Amino acid sequence: MTAESSNDTAASAACHDTVERAVQAPDVDQPWAELGLKADEYARIREILGRRPTSCELAMYSVMWSEHCSYKSSKVHLRQFGEKVTDEMREKLLVGMGENAGVVDIGRGWAVTFKIESHNHPSYVEPHQGAATGVGGIVRDIMSMGARPVAVMDPLRFGAIDHPDTARVLPGIVSGVGSYGNCLGLPNIGGEVAFDPCYQGNPLVNVLCLGTLRHGDIHLAQASGAGNLVVLFGARTGGDGIGGASILASETFEEGGPTKRPSVQVGDPFAEKVLIECCLDLFAAKVVTGIQDLGAAGLSCAFSELASNGDGGMQVHLDRAPLRDPSLRPEEILMSESQERMMAVVRPADLAAFLQITDKWDVEATVMGQVTDTGRLEVLWHGQTVVDVPPRTVAHEGPVYNRPMARPERLDEVRSDTPDRLPRPGTGEELLALLLRMVGSPGLCSRSWVTTQYDRYVRGNTALAQPDDAGMIRVDEASGLGVALSTDGNGRFGALDPREGARIVLAEAYRNVAVTGAQPMAVTDCLNFGSPEDPAVMWQFEQAVSGLADGCRELGIPVTGGNVSFYNQTGTTAIHPTPVVGMLGVIDDVAHRVPSGWREPGLPVYLLGTTREELAGSEWAWAEHGHLGGVPPVVDLDTERLLADVLVAGAREGFLSCAHDLSEGGLVQALVESCLRFGVGLECDLESLCRRDDLSPFVALFSESTSRAVVSVPAGTGGLWENFCAEHGVPALRLGTTSSRPSLDVEGLFAVPLADLKVASEALLPTLFEH
């Protein structure tokens, strides 16, 4: 522990670009363009300050005004999430959008916080470390709310499954997510694995973290109370993620080229695990008045956000920051994105207790400075002022763009190219052959090669995990109160219609939570898109956001926070618009949860919902024909809501022994998964379904209509269940009965042993990635 030490070497104290110098030498050429600032942004900084910025100020503004930190292109659209919210939706929100993560009241004095974030680009450069530090980053967000992180999820998207680069990227990303999360002791309770050539060179690594806390434990990122101390604790600061700052440092000093700075970061999950326990001890001891994690933009972000959210200003001594690399310049220290660090605001009277706890955990802690009443953020370097700015202008009043939007020209062409022209199987034999191919296809095959690399058991509260539709965590051991979470995305539907695509994934996530018996309550989202400077991408973005915001309002569920990832593109080709939705649901007692498979023979099996011929953007069209065209399935959120109501009520009443949502791959994929879940077969008949909904067997099996689920109910309760569904206004159709033979039998079409389905499903990933 170094409570007040300085890296006092003559070299680092050397004459620096101070505020004084900025006033005296106003006309220095500054590398604002290299730092990613536009001419008018640089002009605005000069206007705000009434002088040129110092190099440290320039460093701060440039990182904080970047797309990633300022949301400058997305802000005008994201406002919809706040605007399209009713008081009723706000009722359970203890902390809403804008903080590090939203906090939701789940009753009995408990709250949960959850958020999803992307680490796409770093995971392409160095898959293992990029993904690992992605987990680390979102976990710190959750910690900074005062919560204990209790689970993670990892929606992942890769390029073509057989592309050589996928063989490099996928195993590394999976081992990175696994090693970091496993080492933190966080069960991984779900996620996604998707493949599409559009993610070649732009894999999407989104990570969700869930935290739990008592109502009274909420902490916020604000530096209040003049005289309170600003404490940096955790890992030392190295030259991580400071490409731009190095330019700055070298331009400012004539002593030759910049020192080597790492292009990727290595995570230290052990340091983070210790940091988690240390933070929880600090919260319990009530010695923290404000807290902020260090992520993107590092100290620049922590100082300016804490000060901006507080009631005064802040004065800090940058030279006190403990360094891993003593050659770092102040600009670089301000911009460094070194992992496993946190910043707290501490009352002077609490400092001793604070340091005792950090000592106990062997965590280095340094008093960087204090909260002031000046309204300014002042940063000193060896006693000289190198930053003197109004913090809000850095953290919250950055540029806002209303970027041009244009509906892509080719979209109409794509939408009119429907899958109608694609050849379809007719006979039972053909359908079975197709089924076996589909079950083993990249989009539908078993994910267990991935998920067996993740610890799902640690902490002993995992009530559901992969391969069930949602992960479920017991929050309160006494009552069984718990939450369910699902993450869903679908780039293909987004490509055909970004607005409807977003609503479809919202509906899917909602349904995935409802099938487990949990009541959907709140949303976090990760919006993965191409370049906002491309009007077509911006149009997709606006469509997706408004689709999501409207959808959330229709469902009565608020968005609590999320993340925007732009510039996911190779050359001028953007990825499919890929909003990923994380849905949180609450269940009174996890003992009432419903798994996604039937556990015994003799149970009546029902299909809930209506099937239409909807094959555009489907797994079948893509896997069998490489076809992507037409308009995506209709999604009606009122219908979706009715379905969820019957599922949640059914679970509560003890009606459901299995419930599984229908999505990619349609009815037959759901039936296969429900059979394989516990190895119990099914005898079913499609005739009444085909008659009622006017479908061919092929369409009945593979269509991807929304608002559907399969369920099994206890033997002898079929009639009751049918009435129950009728009362709830949900169409329920008896498909068949679970069977004592390990086989999926579709009357008149085919019968296939579960063992064959299992082999077909499990072969692909090990074949490609195991060596």
Place this chain on the structure above:
Amino acid sequence: MRIGVVTFPGSLDEVDAARAVRLAGGEAVALWHGDDDLHGVDAVVLPGGFSYGDYLRCGAIARFAPVMRSVIRWAGPPESASPGLPVLGICNGFQVLCESHLLPGALVRNDHRKFVCRDQRLRIERNNTRWTSRYGDGEEIVVPLKNGEGGFVADVPTLDHLESEGRVVARYLGGNPNGSYRDIAGVSNATGTVVGLMPHPEHAVEEGFGPDRDAAGRLTNTDGLRFFTSVLEGVLTA
């Protein structure tokens, strides 16, 4: 009966181990790595996790923690004929026991070089240890297994010695998950007081929070609980 559960920096499964102790009817006592006082506990569990990040070798740094000085002293030498303090090392705890030379052998990287988390079938090969007395002789159980470095290795004479003395406590069934020599999942010291086990019985003690099925195929699993009831019984009768 008081069972100590040690927390090292980086321990993860100590909450689960403590819960298992409670569900078995014992009192779980939290022990801190930096404190060499065992607070009079009747037995000790070294839990799973990644002590000190497991960066050097798993368990290599934890072995030198002050608490381990006491554990090593009270557990006694591995070949000693007089029983000492009962100690169960699970996963990382097993690695700590091997590094401490309280148990022979070592645990190395899984042969497939990946972390693996799965429900694992085991045969309890020895039910006359302090931690397995409630199991039937040769009984099969299913408990979670989750490790990256779970391959049990030792030289041939050591392996032969363990086998001939009946000190292989549990063996993997239905496929060796990590390359362990002779499918060994757990071993004990000479008196059966100190047991190291790679799989996690503490994750199979509560219905609905462990593997889907138990060894008999029933859709509920508390197969791991008897590790903890065994030691309690031993304490009561000792």
Place this chain on the structure above:
Amino acid sequence: MGRVVIDVMFKPEILDPQGKAVAGALARLGFTEFTAARQGKRFELQVDGEVTEEVLDRAREAAATLLGNPVIEDVVRVAAAPEGDAQ
């Protein structure tokens, strides 16, 4: 039969959590003369004949393509194993 030794270390500017852990443990055990530690990898590759310059070139190639991750690691040595080495 010859052997080539290839040593790979994290680049100096990259965080080395293993090295950090080792340094901490050494200090706690009283080995205070060691002020810092880094942990890397050592590979031994066996060849049937002698370790010629050609073999070393191939080993360098293998190090660059497979054994080291150039994004975060440096190959710090490629050399014939001295006779005296163990094994």
Place this chain on the structure above:
Amino acid sequence: MGRVVIDVMFKPEILDPQGKAVAGALARLGFTEFTAARQGKRFELQVDGEVTEEVLDRAREAAATLLGNPVIEDVVRVAAAPEGDAQ
């Protein structure tokens, strides 16, 4: 400022999954001249002064107690780092 290098390898009779994987990958990449591979660890410990015989003795002690596990590993080298080495 001096540095000590300590190399630790698995004993020959102990399973070395990483070495095996390296050998497999080398073969797949066409590096067929390498008939076997083993992977071990290399530690670099820093000292403030010179690397004296005394320092080396301490390093040997550290290797025996902490850096290597004698049950499965051999310490194959403890030496002062040659000037030429990277970093």
